[in-house]
Amino acid sequence: MAELTYIEAINSALREELARDRGVYVIGEDVALGGPFGATKGLAAEFGERRVVNTPISEGAIMGLATGAAAMGLRPVIEVMFVDFITLAMDQLVNHAAKLHYMSGGQLGIPLTVRVQQGAAGNGGAQHSQSLEAWFIHVPGLKVVMPSNPADAKGLLTAAIRDDSPVICIEHRALYWTRGEVPDGEHTIPIGRAALRRPGKDVTLVATSRMVEVALEVAGTLANEGIEVEVIDPRSLLPLDLDTITASLRKTGRLVIAHEAVEGAGFGAELLAQVQEAAFDYLDAPIARVGAPFAPVPASPVLEQAFVPGAERLAGAVRKVVLGA
Amino acid sequence: MTSELNQQEAMELLRTMLLIRRFEEGLIQTQKSGISIGHFHVYIGQECTGAAAIALLEPQDKIATTHRNHGHLLARGADPRRLYAEILGKAAGYNKGKGGTLHATVAGLGFLSTSALVGGAVPLAVGAGFAAKQLGERCVSVGFFGDGVLEEGVFFESLNMASLWKLPVVFMCENNSAGALGQSAGEYPGSTIATKQLIDVVAPFGVPASAVDGGDPRAVRDVTQQALARARNGGGPTFIEARTVRWPGSRPLWPELSTGETDVAFAWEPDRIPMAHRDWFANDGLIRYVRQLFDAKLANTKEILALDATVRADLAKAMRFAIEAPYPDPASALDDVFA
Amino acid sequence: MLRLLRTMWTIRAFEEKVSELFGRREVHGLLHLSIGQEAVAAGACAALRTTDRVVSGHRPHGHAIAKGVDIASLFAELAGRETGCCRGKGGSMHLAAPTTGFVTATGIVGGNVALALGVAFACKEREKQEVAAVFFGDGAGQSGAFHESLNIAALWKLPLLFICENNGYAEFTPLSAHTPISQLARHAETYGIPSATVDGNDVLAVRTAISDAAARARAGGGPSFIECMTYRLRGHYEGDPAKYRELSELSDWKTKDPIRRFAATLVKKGTCTHEQMRAVEAEARASVEAAAQKASTGAWPSVDEVTTLVYAG
Numbered sequence A: 001m002a003e004l005t006y007i008e009a010i011n012s013a014l015r016e017e018l019a020r021d022r023g024v025y026v027i028g029e030d031v032a033l034g035g036p037f038g039a040t041k042g043l044a045a046e047f048g049e050r051r052v053v054n055t056p057i058s059e060g061a062i063m064g065l066a067t068g069a070a071a072m073g074l075r076p077v078i079e080v081m082f083v084d085f086i087t088l089a090m091d092q093l094v095n096h097a098a099k100l101h102y103m104s105g106g107q108l109g110i111p112l113t114v115r116v117q118q119g120a121a122g123n124g125g126a127q128h129s130q131s132l133e134a135w136f137i138h139v140p141g142l143k144v145v146m147p148s149n150p151a152d153a154k155g156l157l158t159a160a161i162r163d164d165s166p167v168i169c170i171e172h173r174a175l176y177w178t179r180g181e182v183p184d185g186e187h188t189i190p191i192g193r194a195a196l197r198r199p200g201k202d203v204t205l206v207a208t209s210r211m212v213e214v215a216l217e218v219a220g221t222l223a224n225e226g227i228e229v230e231v232i233d234p235r236s237l238l239p240l241d242l243d244t245i246t247a248s249l250r251k252t253g254r255l256v257i258a259h260e261a262v263e264g265a266g267f268g269a270e271l272l273a274q275v276q277e278a279a280f281d282y283l284d285a286p287i288a289r290v291g292a293p294f295a296p297v298p299a300s301p302v303l304e305q306a307f308v309p310g311a312e313r314l315a316g317a318v319r320k321v322v323l324g325a
Numbered sequence B: 001m002t003s004e005l006n007q008q009e010a011m012e013l014l015r016t017m018l019l020i021r022r023f024e025e026g027l028i029q030t031q032k033s034g035i036s037i038g039h040f041h042v043y044i045g046q047e048c049t050g051a052a053a054i055a056l057l058e059p060q061d062k063i064a065t066t067h068r069n070h071g072h073l074l075a076r077g078a079d080p081r082r083l084y085a086e087i088l089g090k091a092a093g094y095n096k097g098k099g100g101t102l103h104a105t106v107a108g109l110g111f112l113s114t115s116a117l118v119g120g121a122v123p124l125a126v127g128a129g130f131a132a133k134q135l136g137e138r139c140v141s142v143g144f145f146g147d148g149v150l151e152e153g154v155f156f157e158s159l160n161m162a163s164l165w166k167l168p169v170v171f172m173c174e175n176n177s178a179g180a181l182g183q184s185a186g187e188y189p190g191s192t193i194a195t196k197q198l199i200d201v202v203a204p205f206g207v208p209a210s211a212v213d214g215g216d217p218r219a220v221r222d223v224t225q226q227a228l229a230r231a232r233n234g235g236g237p238t239f240i241e242a243r244t245v246r247w248p249g250s251r252p253l254w255p256e257l258s259t260g261e262t263d264v265a266f267a268w269e270p271d272r273i274p275m276a277h278r279d280w281f282a283n284d285g286l287i288r289y290v291r292q293l294f295d296a297k298l299a300n301t302k303e304i305l306a307l308d309a310t311v312r313a314d315l316a317k318a319m320r321f322a323i324e325a326p327y328p329d330p331a332s333a334l335d336d337v338f339a
Numbered sequence C: 001m002l003r004l005l006r007t008m009w010t011i012r013a014f015e016e017k018v019s020e021l022f023g024r025r026e027v028h029g030l031l032h033l034s035i036g037q038e039a040v041a042a043g044a045c046a047a048l049r050t051t052d053r054v055v056s057g058h059r060p061h062g063h064a065i066a067k068g069v070d071i072a073s074l075f076a077e078l079a080g081r082e083t084g085c086c087r088g089k090g091g092s093m094h095l096a097a098p099t100t101g102f103v104t105a106t107g108i109v110g111g112n113v114a115l116a117l118g119v120a121f122a123c124k125e126r127e128k129q130e131v132a133a134v135f136f137g138d139g140a141g142q143s144g145a146f147h148e149s150l151n152i153a154a155l156w157k158l159p160l161l162f163i164c165e166n167n168g169y170a171e172f173t174p175l176s177a178h179t180p181i182s183q184l185a186r187h188a189e190t191y192g193i194p195s196a197t198v199d200g201n202d203v204l205a206v207r208t209a210i211s212d213a214a215a216r217a218r219a220g221g222g223p224s225f226i227e228c229m230t231y232r233l234r235g236h237y238e239g240d241p242a243k244y245r246e247l248s249e250l251s252d253w254k255t256k257d258p259i260r261r262f263a264a265t266l267v268k269k270g271t272c273t274h275e276q277m278r279a280v281e282a283e284a285r286a287s288v289e290a291a292a293q294k295a296s297t298g299a300w301p302s303v304d305e306v307t308t309l310v311y312a313g
């Protein structure tokens, strides 16, 4: 085990996969220079600019390029600098990458990985702070993972690169410099398997990405109040490990869902629907979800802080589900 | 063709250029002092382009700009107090703290938006040109954007429509990578665009295009004046490439005052310029302009220093105002989502 | 020479048959026929190798046939049968048959160009002297994806042939209402991409231009742009009455029908006789009939197939 930052863990996954498989390419804006956050640092020097490829600022063409190359059997890993910019590449992602395998009757595989970071941190304002994972889980053919710690960042990215379908690896910018133990050497985490982050018997708290950290903090606080919170990190939103969640509900009977994206039509809404279809009988209380309010992300530090769902709001929601109104 | 500036106009142009330079130097220092500002971009080295071009606009004209927007806002007359306040996320900011540096917008001054997406400002500018033409207004829409925008497809889609429909639009491309890798050898201006010259990409669209020294106010005025006249007379769009050399302190996320503060006396005492930055200041539009004023005897050193001192004092007050101004009520995060 | 003629006749016969079957509701969907443009597909693909790759757009039948995709599997695909090249999941605008080098088609105007960029990137990386070719219309020339792709292809010297079928219309609108440019090859010049504008109804001219471009790409010379001036003799889609164009324009172009023109040239040059010409057409029609017949007996896919093959592996 080594202690790495989240961004170092990503870097190490990329390095190992570039070394392991000649078909892996890292492509994106400034990636040969290390990228704006250092995810691709040193890779161009080690593997050459033929495999760590700087592109023009052409998100649409980059996504198309990676999709076409993947259809030919390469394994491109592209970086879209901010999820907000993926809007410019949605045609290629949604209409092509996600569907070519299906539309071709299985003839084409699209082993494409899209790395992208998101989240409100550092007052970037409304075009550099969104959380858009819900857009992608609405698209059959895509897989969507959201690592919440360095070990998962490495394990999920490695699995994504080896997957034969397009996988979007959504990182959280605020986690980039957080540290954690990462297994040495090859480390993969199967896509579609949730992680139990803390056991508890009173309520299940499903949290994604950076909200896992917040959920654990809340669980600690509430333990002092006699509420035992079970924290589950789905890690992969699509495919979703519903079994782990329903198994937990069987024990707790209560569910709170937390994500940083706005609540409306978010992952929480989808999970809520799936849970009530699959596990209605286990439920002892209405399900609560906690996400950002339905607004663009404001720039001002105080407004941004008011926007991002924090520990206090989450704790309030959990208390309400456990103790009633 | 271009009218010569009279002394008052010449000094006003200098005031605008100094205002932008000092505004951003102040911002960098404030950020260094530990006050939270989102990542931001500076216009240092490009002041001449924005100041000279925007001075020619009429009140009804529209502007769309990018992440490198402070200079455009100030040149158009934005109040530094409210602009600093916006950048610091205060309620007194132009956008009540919701926009920040990346989206600071002053609608009352004809700003459509500041788009932080590379290429985002261009279709907006074309849209304003379309509206002006539909409404029969004598208004011109000016889009300011960087050279990187020529790599985005939306630029071409927008340019095509502007040309096809002869919209009153000025495409003002601020190429701040001039002198970068390979260009002197007549090669690509960067590693990311396969043309010898940026203006080559415009030629097939039949849009008149010219490249000028973005640090030369007279050159910028000349081409801008022609472009505005063409747009107002129904002649359609124009593309201008204003070339400047990137300021060494212009880091992608948080700029640094690596050259130190600019000393206007560099203009008449070049020996004072730190050795490491002689090349950059030799090209700096601001310093060159000060020297021109001085040489043309439009201003003496005392007047220039006095103007600079006034600008600095005003900006110091503006920054104090912004720092002391209250933050918005957190509940206001939900205001203005819908009109 | 006869091979070119055969390919063109096969495309023509195939699409006429498709039109007939569409009228009888035996094939389905939004169908864009390339009747009148066959010389581009036939000439271009004749200059390519089997291992070269082709990406097409919403008007792809001719390109697929010319690249060697089995026509029975194409009929079956259009008829929604399990025996279709995409098991009935693709349909007319999403044909794919990678084993023949026909990578895929797409219904997104401009989307094909960006995809082809990646195909060319992979061709280059595979170092087997393969080239990629993309067919797109004049309408795609106004899309951002097209411009981004030109730049990147030039920058990285990708072995990509941009084959523009300039048929003068995008849906119901003439090119002149979409852009001030009449020759899209002008955009290629911007990036220093060698370009040629050829008579797209002259199959030999197309073949020559594509051969030159392919040779250049194989030798590491990067992309080329070949603009083929042509015309579609049918509506934009099956069912389009095409009232937006003058009848004189149509009849003018009918005299330039690429198949009849080429046949006449061959006869004039003495390469072959009238009888041989007619035999080529008859054979093409017969093979198309047989393929259509075969396709019509193909099984429907099981409804369980709706949710299969969403993910690979």
Ligand SMILES: Cc1ncc(C[n+]2csc(CCOP(=O)(O)OP(=O)(O)O)c2C)c(N)n1
Pocket (backbone or CB within 6 Å): A029, A057, A059, A081, A085, A088, B041, B067, B068, B116, B117, B118, B119, B145, B146, B147, B148, B149, B176
């Ligand atoms: C669509 C999009 N892609 C990428 C970025 C990240 N980004 C911010 S500034 C920048 C460089 C822009 O260069 P240029 O247009 O020349 O403007 P400059 O910063 O040089 O003024 C990039 C790539 C972005 N903001 N938007």
Ligand SMILES: Cc1ncc(C[n+]2csc(CCOP(=O)(O)OP(=O)(O)O)c2C)c(N)n1
Pocket (backbone or CB within 6 Å): C032, C058, C059, C107, C108, C109, C110, C136, C137, C138, C139, C140, C141, C165, C167, C169, C170, C171, C236
């Ligand atoms: C992105 C996109 N926009 C619009 C359409 C609708 N559409 C289908 S074909 C077409 C015209 C395409 O014209 P052109 O590229 O010249 O090809 P042609 O039909 O002439 O072969 C349009 C606009 C589409 N399929 N995709």
Ligand SMILES: [Mg+2]
Pocket (backbone or CB within 6 Å): C137, C138, C139, C165, C166, C167, C168, C169, C170, C171
């Ligand atoms: Mg067309």
